[in-house]
Amino acid sequence: MAAKDTAPSLEILVRGPEGCFVWNGPPFGNGEPSVKLERVPCSRAKFSEDGSRLLVMKSDFVISIYDCSSFKEIKSFQVPNVLAAVLSPCGTYLQTFQKSSTPQDKNLVLWKIESGDSVYQQFQKTMTKTTWPSIRLSSDEAVACRMATNEIQFFDPKDFSKGIVHRIRVPGVAAVELSMVPGSHVAAFIPESKGVPASVQIFACGKEMQSQPVARRSFFRCDTVQLKWNRGSTGLLAVAQSDVDKTNQSYYGESKLNYLTTNGSHEGLVPLRKEGPIHDVQWSCSGSEFAVVYGFMPASATLFDKKCHPLLELGTGPYNTVRWNPKGKFLCLAGFGNLPGDMAFWDYVDKKKIGTTKAEWSVTSEWSPDGCYFMTATTAPRLQVDNGIKIFHHNGSLYFKKMFDKLYEVEWKPESPDRFGEIAELIKSVDSLKVTETKSQGQGAASKKTAPAQKPAAYRPPQAKAAAAVQAEVLKPTCYPFN
Numbered sequence: 104m105a106a107k108d109t110a111p112s113l114e115i116l117v118r119g120p121e122g123c124f125v126w127n128g129p130p131f132g133n134g135e136p137s138v139k140l141e142r143v144p145c146s147r148a149k150f151s152e153d154g155s156r157l158l159v160m161k162s163d164f165v166i167s168i169y170d171c172s173s174f175k176e177i178k179s180f181q182v183p184n185v186l187a188a189v190l191s192p193c194g195t196y197l198q199t200f201q202k203s204s205t206p207q208d209k210n211l212v213l214w215k216i217e218s219g220d221s222v223y224q225q226f227q228k229t230m231t232k233t234t235w236p237s238i239r240l241s242s243d244e245a246v247a248c249r250m251a252t253n254e255i256q257f258f259d260p261k262d263f264s265k266g267i268v269h270r271i272r273v274p275g276v277a278a279v280e281l282s283m284v285p286g287s288h289v290a291a292f293i294p295e296s297k298g299v300p301a302s303v304q305i306f307a308c309g310k311e312m313q314s315q316p317v318a319r320r321s322f323f324r325c326d327t328v329q330l331k332w333n334r335g336s337t338g339l340l341a342v343a344q345s346d347v348d349k350t351n352q353s354y355y356g357e358s359k360l361n362y363l364t365t366n367g368s369h370e371g372l373v374p375l376r377k378e379g380p381i382h383d384v385q386w387s388c389s390g391s392e393f394a395v396v397y398g399f400m401p402a403s404a405t406l407f408d409k410k411c412h413p414l415l416e417l418g419t420g421p422y423n424t425v426r427w428n429p430k431g432k433f434l435c436l437a438g439f440g441n442l443p444g445d446m447a448f449w450d451y452v453d454k455k456k457i458g459t460t461k462a463e464w465s466v467t468s469e470w471s472p473d474g475c476y477f478m479t480a481t482t483a484p485r486l487q488v489d490n491g492i493k494i495f496h497h498n499g500s501l502y503f504k505k506m507f508d509k510l511y512e513v514e515w516k517p518e519s520p521d522r523f524g525e526i527a528e529l530i531k532s533v534d535s536l537k538v539t540e541t542k543s544q545g546q547g548a549a550s551k552k553t554a555p556a557q558k559p560a561a562y563r564p565p566q567a568k569a570a571a572a573v574q575a576e577v578l579k580p581t582c583y584p585f586n
Contacts, residue, residue: 109522110473110522110523110524111518111522111523112127112128113127113128113129113471113472113473113476113515113516113518114126114127114128114139114171114515114516115127115128115136115478115513115514115515115516116148116150116157116512116513116514116515116516117492117510117512117513118145118147118148118510118511118512118513119507119508119509119510119511120509120511121142121144122142122143122144122145123140123142123143123145123148123159123512124138124140124141124142124143125138125139125140125157125174125516126138126139127139128471128476128515128516129471129475129476129494129502129503131503134503136503139174140169140174143159143161143167144161144162145159145160145161146160146161146162147159147160147188148160148512149189149190149514150171150190150514150516150517151190151191151192151193151194151517152190152192152193152242152517153192153193153194153242153517153519154171154472154516154517154518155170155171155172155193155194156168156169156170156171156177156190156194156216157169157171157174158188158189158190158197160185160188163181164181164182164183164184164185165179165180165181166179166180166182166185166188166197166199167179167180168180168190168194168197168216171516177216178216178217178219180197180199180214180219182199182201182212183201184201184202184203185199185200185201186200186201186202186230187199187200187230187235188200189235189236190216191240191244192240192241192242192243192244192283193242193243193244194216195215195216195217195244196213196214196215196216196222196240196244197213197214197216198211198212198213198214198236198237198238199211199212199214200227200230200235200237203226206226206228207226208226209224209225209226210226210227211224211225211226211227211237211238212224213238213263222263222264223238223258223263223264223266225237225249233277233278234250234278237249237250238258239279239280239281240260240281240286241281241282241283241284241285241286242283242284242285242286243284243285243286244260245260245285245286246260246281246285246286246287246308247259247260247263248279248281248289248308250276250278250279250291253272253273253274253275253276254270254271254272254273254276255270255271255273255276255279255289255291255306256270257269257270257271257308257310268310269310271289271291271306273291273293273304273306274293275293275294275296276291276292276293277292277293277294278291278292278328278330279291279292280330280331280332280339281308282332282336282339283332283334283336284334284335284336285336286308286336287307287308287309287336287365288305288306288307288308288317288332288336288339288365289305289306289308290303290304290305290306290330290332290339290341290363291303291304291305291306292328292330292341294325294326295323295324295325300321300322300323300325301321301322301323301325301328301343302319302320302321302322303319303320303328303330303339303341303343303361303363304316304318304319305317305318305319305339305363305365307365317365317366317367318339318363318364318365318367318370319363319370320341320361320363320370320371322343322359322361324343324345324357325343325344325345326344326345326346326356327344328341328342328343328344329341329342329344331384331385331386332386333386333390333391333393333409334386334388334389334390335390336365337364337365337366337390337409338362338363338364338365338369338386338390338409339362339363339364339365340360340361340362340373340384340386340393341360341361341362341363342358342359342360342361342381342384343358343359343360343361344356344357344358345357345358356380357380358380358381359372359381360372360373360375360381360384360395360397361373362411364409368410369410369411371411373395373407373411374411374413375395375397375398375403375405376398376403376405376416377397377398377399377402377403378398378399379397379398379399379402380397380398380399381395381396381397382396382397382402382422382423382424383395383396383423383424383425384396384425385425385426385427386427387427387431387451388427388428388429388430388431388520389431390409391408391409392406392407392408392409392414393406393407393409394406394407394417394425394427394434395407395425396422396423396424396425396436398419400421401419401420401421401422402419402420402421402422402423403416403417403418403419404416404417404418404419404420404422404425404436405417406451415451415454417436417447417449420436420438420445420447421438421442421443421445422436422437422438422442422445422447423437423438423439423440423442424436424437424438424439424468425437426468426469426470426477427470428451428470428474428497428526429470429471429472429473429474429520430473430474430520430523430525430526431451431452431474431526432450432451432452432474432526433448433449433450433451433457433470433474433497433526434448434449434451435447435448435449435468435470435477436449437462437465437468439462439465439466439468439479443461443463444461444462444463444464444465445459445461446459446460446461446462446477446495446499447459447499448460448477448497448498448499457497457498457499458498458499458500459499460495460499460500460501462479462493462495464481464486464489465479465480465481465493466480466481466482466485466486467479467480467482467513468480469514469515470515471515472515472516472517472518472519472520472522472523473518473520473523473526474497474520474523474526475496475497475526476494476495476496476497476502477494477495477496477497477499478492478493478494478495478513478515479492479493479495480492480493480510480513481510482510482511482512482513483509483510483511484511487509489506490506490507490508490509490510491504491505491506491507491510492504492505492507492510492513
């Protein structure tokens with residue numbers, strides 16, 4: 104593990120109407136962030152998964168790639184009529200999708216950034232959230248695949264000029280999800296058709312092991328599915344969603360949480376203690392536990408191990424979001440969207456709640472890579488007013504706040520959590536800093552305290568206008584044995 108003195112600094116990408124810029128992340132020496140990359144006019148900006156490179160889509164269909172070690176532009180691509188672009192996980196490739204009118208136009212292009220050459224071209228009729236990016240690569244870029252009609256196609260990531268090197272035939276496949284760390288398996292979703300139930304199937308990516316799925320789960324009343332792999336590629340969570348709830352209990356349809364393992368040890372529903380929708384589910388960074396927020400309001404939250412045994416009950420409340428700290432020690436339960444923005448911070452290791460606060464109107468939320476800070480943002484076009492950024496300490500105390508006339512996107516620059524020190528030492532280091540909060544940040548005296556709470560904070564019910572829908576009392580945690 105990296106020592107603290109060699110750990111990378113935190114950095115934040117911010118994009119508004121006039122373009123994007125990059126801040127140096129917290130802790131801020133003078134209460135305000137300094138600028139690492141000056142404003143660049145653009146319509147979109149996105150880091151690669153490993154944080155090594157930054158993609159910036161500019162005007163006139165120009166796509167610029169920046170090296171994040173220096174934030175210098177290293178390559179520029181002119182891609183006429185480009186509709187979407189994405190970097191590969193390690194920043195080796197740029198994938199673009201262009202508007203096309205005929206099959207003769209190979210509008211899906213994979214570019215090698217170092218040389219600027221296209222290494223693969225393919226016609227693709229449409230692009231949706233489910234099918235983009237079209238070519239999926241594992242986190243280490245050792246495996247590459249693409250969903251096509253009735254099959255999954257595989258490529259040699261070191262030489263795309265070979266074209267398709269092997270295929271898995273999956274009749275009716277509508278969505279795929281490649282496991283990321285490692286890229287050893289791929290999950291496929293096949294919708295319900297002609298009385299045959301929908302199914303999720305897992306295939307091994309090795310060419311000699313692809314004839315039959317290693318795991319399969321079938322279910323009726325399923326229109327769409329969310330597929331979430333754990334780190335280690337041993338378990339898959341599948342949220343099966345139907346547009347209509349035939350029990351008439353929910354206007355938003357019906358959802359079920361299924362769990363499959365690649366070794367066949369588990370295949371079935373996750374045993375939840377309450378009826379209602381699946382609001383959110385997240386794996387821990389280790390891939391050994393997952394957290395679920397579920398049920399009619401007030402929602403419940405439960406932590407499970409990878410054998411699907413409950414580990415910890417986090418009670419009930421106005422929650423629909425869970426975010427697991429990348430160092431594994433903390434997690435945040437929150438109620439965003441149409442909920443009033445309550446947040447509860449938990450210490451998973453000590454199994455206690457360490458703080459509560461609110462972040463009303465939040466659209467996005469994310470832990471910093473070092474696990475010490477939690478950032479929320481109110482962004483357009485979801486909300487056109489009160490746009491801004493809030494950064495909290497790990498225990499929920501407000502550290503920084505900044506408002507914008509219009510804000511489109513905020514993102515931490517990705518870093519491997521392993522590059523930072525132990526979370527306990529990092530917290531001590533942060534707490535030792537004396538940061539002067541300025542009046543422009545709009546913080547009261549209570550929000551300036553950085554020492555973590557020693558006891559669980561008392562639960563405060565939502566505001567009266569939302570009480571009828573979401574009022575609840577947070578329960579004391581219930582611990583289960585880990586075996």
